[in-house]
Amino acid sequence: MSPADPVLLLFTTCPDPASAERIAHALVGERLAACVTRLDGAHSTYRWQGEVTTDTELQLLVKTTASRIEAAMARLIELHPYELPECIAVETRAGLPAYLDWIRAQTREEHD
Numbered sequence: 001m002s003p004a005d006p007v008l009l010l011f012t013t014c015p016d017p018a019s020a021e022r023i024a025h026a027l028v029g030e031r032l033a034a035c036v037t038r039l040d041g042a043h044s045t046y047r048w049q050g051e052v053t054t055d056t057e058l059q060l061l062v063k064t065t066a067s068r069i070e071a072a073m074a075r076l077i078e079l080h081p082y083e084l085p086e087c088i089a090v091e092t093r094a095g096l097p098a099y100l101d102w103i104r105a106q107t108r109e110e111h112d
Contacts, residue, residue: 007100008069010062010089012076013044020058023079027062032072034106037061066091068107 010033014020017040024036039059046053064072073087092100 005104006066007092007095007103008064008066008089009092010060010064010069010072010076010087012060012062012080012086012088013042013057014060015055015057015081017058019079019081020060023076024060026075026079027064027072028106030075031107031109032068032075033062033064034103035063037063063103064089065104065107068109 012023014023017038020038024033024038027033027036037060039061042057042059044055044057062072062076069089073089076087077085
């Protein structure tokens with residue numbers, strides 16, 4: 001872990017609470033994320049297979065680091081029920097230093 005390891009916020013959506021819980025638990029349990037926040041009641045409108053569709057979903061906000069993002073996305077895709085899940089990561093520009101350090105500590109592959 002490096003203090004310079006950027007903290008990322010990975011976005012995905014899930015169709016139901018069971019898949020959201022399964023993904024959240026695995027990512028945190030495997031130290032691929034420090035925290036996963038689930039926001040119920042998201043409404044997504046998108047084009048899929050030539051049709052415009054609207055679904056109610058759960059938005060997941062996955063807090064991780066640049067050094068863990070590839071593994072986190074691979075695991076998310078492995079567990080996700082969608083054929084093509086949302087998987088978008090953005091780098092944080094600022095944050096409470098102690099919180100950012102906590103994310104880095106919780107996502108280390110080897111933990112003290």
